[in-house]
Amino acid sequence: MSIRRAVRAPDTPMETELTQQILNLKDGDHLCLFYDNEPAEQMPALIPFIQDALSKDEQFVYIADDQTVDELAARLQMHGINVSREQERGALRLWTRREWRQPGKLSSADKSRQVLDLINDATRAGFKGARFGVEMTWTLGPEIDVSDLEHWEATLNSIFMPGRAGRIVCQYNRSRLSPEVMLAALHTHPLAVFGNHVYSNWFYEAPLILHGKSPAERVAFMISVLERSRAAQQERKELIEKRVALAQAQVSKKKIENLLSLMPVAVYTCDNEGRITFFNQRAADLWGRKPALNSDDDRFCGSFKLLASDGTAIPLSACPMAVTVRTGESFRNQEIAIERPDGSRIIVRVNIDPLYDDEGVPCGAINAFEDVTGLKKAEQANRHLAALVESSDDAIVTKDLNGIITSWNPAAERLYGYTAGEIIGQPVTLLMPAENQDEEPAILQRIRRGERVEHYETVRRRKDGSVVDISLTVSPIKDAHGTIVGISKIGRDITKRKQADEALREARDELAKANAALELRVRERTAELEQANARLLR
Known part of the structure; x- marks a missing residue:
């Protein structure tokens, strides 16, 4: 020390x-x-x-x-x-x-x-x-x-x-x-x-x-002493005012730090030399360590190591916080990777602003950052899912709980004839023939109960007015808390299957008729033979 x-x-x-x-x-x-x-x-x-x-x-x-x-x-x-x-x-x-x-x-x-x-x-x-x-x-x-x-x-x-x-x-x-x-x-x-x-x-x-000194000079000197005393009193008053202001500033600083400590987002501050002057528990949790306050050993960031998106190490002296301290530049939603002392890594999104004292002089910076590792994984999963939906041969449609269409993939466009721009925002009953309008309320009731409707065969009307046989699988869409917020429908064109089924049925009917005719002919021929045998025996 x-x-x-x-x-x-x-x-x-x-x-x-x-x-x-x-x-x-x-x-x-x-x-x-x-x-x-x-x-x-x-x-x-x-x-x-x-x-x-x-x-x-x-x-x-x-x-x-x-x-x-x-x-x-x-x-x-x-x-x-x-x-x-x-x-x-x-x-x-x-x-x-x-x-x-x-x-x-x-x-x-x-x-x-x-x-x-x-x-x-x-x-x-x-x-x-x-x-x-x-x-x-x-x-x-x-x-x-x-x-x-x-x-x-x-x-x-x-x-x-x-x-x-x-x-x-x-x-x-x-x-x-x-x-x-x-x-x-x-x-x-x-x-x-x-x-x-x-x-x-x-x-x-x-x-x-x-x-x-003469009497006049002595009086002048004594007056100067009084003036110095008055100046000293004023200086003392100013000193007291400064100390009161400093005490009030310390109280305000403590209140702010208490408030920041309760925030779910990670927050820390640095002085104009980059020394960490405050961090809340959430910041320590994300760093995986507690840095030393006001120390030259921990400057600009409390993390063990910082990494760019391509995995290369970023020197702490070149991190966004260091740039803000040196230049006053702010950062919004900048993503950066943190490696903890145990080797685990997370992705954080930082928002950094410079800090100024009462005179407007730069005195450091504040960084509020949050862990977006889960969000990035979810975004990647969503992109993968979106790619699957886009490339699927099945018509995939989502709607809200009021039956309003919210998404529409290319296969749905090919099946029903409507583009996404034409159909999104429209009621799903637009696709239903008049005789099938009562299906929707029943399906909604089952979905609201959390049930899943699988391989439900029905018909839907295309944009050109023609109808198509489809097989529907209807499932609830739930948010992170398990609350049902929408409905997904996967439709598959079963026209050819229906046609094949009909052809098979007709073939079976024709076969049955042929079999019946054959059996009748056999019976008749048998009877004729039996009569002929009888005449011969007589």
Whole structure:
């Protein structure tokens, strides 16, 4: 984990209003930090101050007594900072009074040169700035004259000014220092930390300390302090408004995510770097895995592998989501194959749009996708079935439950003489002779009961008015839920069979007549023979 993440992690105990105020400080700020007794009371302000410096590649110099330095190092280690590594690269310098104190009387000029040398050394070492934390209780010592301390602290404001790549926090122990020292601190720091807040210091008057001023100039300076205070109040108000807006945005974001989590369609979002920021359970189900959120290891898509329609692999960096993030292009009903970690594959249909922040700046994209594997298989089956219907020699007709024709294949056109354009939308009774009109209600009743009518022989009227003998098989058409939504009829021309049956019947009749005549002739001839024999015997 990087230092920046250690600072910003939402669940860290340092995420307080004081932390936010410390992180909102500007280059050139000079603060006094007042605490009541134990050095540990400084840590809620110092830890984020140091973390922020290291995360921005600035050098941090801390000066205190041995015990406080050790405690600070332990606290930094607890908050994710590798103290040894930062010290080795020169980013973190933990000093005691021995390294900081200069011999003799406190000289503002000499001390200023020391601080400037440290800032310049940091710049030459490649750091982007320098920050300081100075424990005034121990580093200066009780023998320091208050007026010298006040002059030194006032002089620091000529070093730490707006635009200077540096900041300094001076810590004062209220239980160990005299009221005169505390007053000097209040007069010389533009900002003060009391408890859990950073305040603009109304009592700041360093310019008056460094340079003798006339009454008019003192009044002008005091007015400027009031104006700065008003500006600070406005800045605080704006900060509060931003935090309220951010909190409201977070609530709205959570509500949207809760809503998306309930959707049956898979949904996920990416930021403008392609990192996945949200996905619902349906997306994880289709991917066959749960990607890491806000991670560079899972970018643009949470699937194990993406494939084109021809089976070739698609790099995640070239997938439709990546294109949208980079270009702002939307996708509608784009089909793509997903291979899961277990090797199974599905086809999904994606719909992707770019996302924008309140200022209209692109900030990522959202992808809503659904599994259409079953649909694609059904479409393939439908195409196969349609091909069979089109090529069938049997007339295949479908109609709704009101008897209105809804489909008509080429064989039906050949059998009945009507084209599909002429007959679709017409009642099926158009094909029935007048004497057969009562067939339809009876067939509909049986179909509504879910029955099937097989090999029902009847006659139908062609477009030219001629009638044709047919054999009908009538079946119900059911939807995915088993509800009957239509009727299919398969008709076969049995005219030739009927004609053959009639010819066979006539042949049988003729044979029967011939047999009867033959039998009669045999009987008559037998009788004649019997009479002849009788005459001979007499």
